[in-house]
Amino acid sequence: MRRYLEIKEELIKIVAEMEPGKPLPSRPHLCDKLETTRTTLDRAIQELEKEGVVYSKAGSGTYAIGILQGKVDTVENWGVIVPSISEEIYSLLTRGIENIACRRGANIILCNSDNDPEKQKYYIKRLLLAGVSGFIIVPIISYNVEVSNILYGTLLKSNIPFVLCNRSVEGIHAPTVRSNDFYGGYIATKHLISKGYCSIAYIAQTIYSVSIERCQGYISALMENGYEIDRSMIIIPYEERKNGVYENMKQLLSQEKKPDAVFCFNDKVAVNVCRAVQDMGRKVSEEVGIIGYDNNIYASVNHPPITTISFKSMEIGEKAAEILVKLIRGEKLNSNFNEYLYQPSIVERESCLGKGKK
Numbered sequence: 001m002r003r004y005l006e007i008k009e010e011l012i013k014i015v016a017e018m019e020p021g022k023p024l025p026s027r028p029h030l031c032d033k034l035e036t037t038r039t040t041l042d043r044a045i046q047e048l049e050k051e052g053v054v055y056s057k058a059g060s061g062t063y064a065i066g067i068l069q070g071k072v073d074t075v076e077n078w079g080v081i082v083p084s085i086s087e088e089i090y091s092l093l094t095r096g097i098e099n100i101a102c103r104r105g106a107n108i109i110l111c112n113s114d115n116d117p118e119k120q121k122y123y124i125k126r127l128l129l130a131g132v133s134g135f136i137i138v139p140i141i142s143y144n145v146e147v148s149n150i151l152y153g154t155l156l157k158s159n160i161p162f163v164l165c166n167r168s169v170e171g172i173h174a175p176t177v178r179s180n181d182f183y184g185g186y187i188a189t190k191h192l193i194s195k196g197y198c199s200i201a202y203i204a205q206t207i208y209s210v211s212i213e214r215c216q217g218y219i220s221a222l223m224e225n226g227y228e229i230d231r232s233m234i235i236i237p238y239e240e241r242k243n244g245v246y247e248n249m250k251q252l253l254s255q256e257k258k259p260d261a262v263f264c265f266n267d268k269v270a271v272n273v274c275r276a277v278q279d280m281g282r283k284v285s286e287e288v289g290i291i292g293y294d295n296n297i298y299a300s301v302n303h304p305p306i307t308t309i310s311f312k313s314m315e316i317g318e319k320a321a322e323i324l325v326k327l328i329r330g331e332k333l334n335s336n337f338n339e340y341l342y343q344p345s346i347v348e349r350e351s352c353l354g355k356g357k358k
Helices: 003-016 027-034 038-050 088-104 117-129 145-157 181-194 209-224 244-254 267-279 297-301 313-329
Strands: 054-057 061-064 077-082 107-112 134-137 162-165 176-179 200-203 261-264 289-291 308-310 339-342 345-347
Touching: 003 027, 003 038, 027 038, 038 054, 077 088, 077 117, 088 107, 088 313, 107 117, 117 134, 117 145, 134 313, 162 313, 176 181, 176 313, 181 200, 181 209, 181 261, 181 289, 181 308, 181 345, 200 209, 200 244, 244 267, 261 267, 267 289, 267 297, 313 339
Parallel strands: 077 107, 077 134, 134 162, 162 176, 176 339, 200 261, 261 289
Antiparallel strands: 054 061, 308 345
């Protein structure tokens, strides 16, 4: 037998004892252990790469994909469906998923639903036909519970494991990893109260589970501190309109009782609220404090930079992927609950330093 083939067989034995995604020992170490030259070792590794037993990353090393009963495992493919990868929270979430997939030796097939129920349905069906090992899905914002239940019910019946991120689906009991939106709304409002603001509004672009939970946190913080709940200060439209947030904020600033601070559903909303405040001749922070949510680029580059709530998107993606790996392996989850919550935190900037403060 040619020497590189002997080395190849020895490497297969090593990989067979390794978990997928784990790095092989360094090549100098392998040369010493197997008593071979670097050229012979490299040729054996190249053969194993072609066969899908290992893969190499430039500057990082060579990693195991997996061996089962003397044969190469089929490489796992995960279906990942998000509303839009162009949104920073979803690009970070996907990066977290990718971190775990890489260690596992799995591929991810990324799809954008654009919050369109038909696109989400199409991608789920296509990925099922493609034979993916599992799904990680950020559900669309949907008001039709029956349609959602039929879609995810089909997924449950397929016996393909899946994990939901960022929001749950009513009536579907599946592992869900998300931010604690109630707590996020609570700490955002508490922060504004601590800075001396006393007439605090809440604005979202549309009504759905997450915007309601953040609003509930906002209400809880107000009540805890003895503030009356003024429904004229809560803006959650049933349908999202172009420039709706901007116009709603201008209307709030034109009414008799004006807000001196605003908790915004997300940073995009906060940027539009900030623009409305400035266009109405008011000073952000000094006259109207603003706090956003998600900690994305919109908040950090705004003038002034907007205080926000960190969503922990990458951590959520990593946790969802770790759960999916366990489900694919047929392992039981440690928790008695299907929901895994991450506690958000405040990122302080310059948009709500306190009334009268620059």
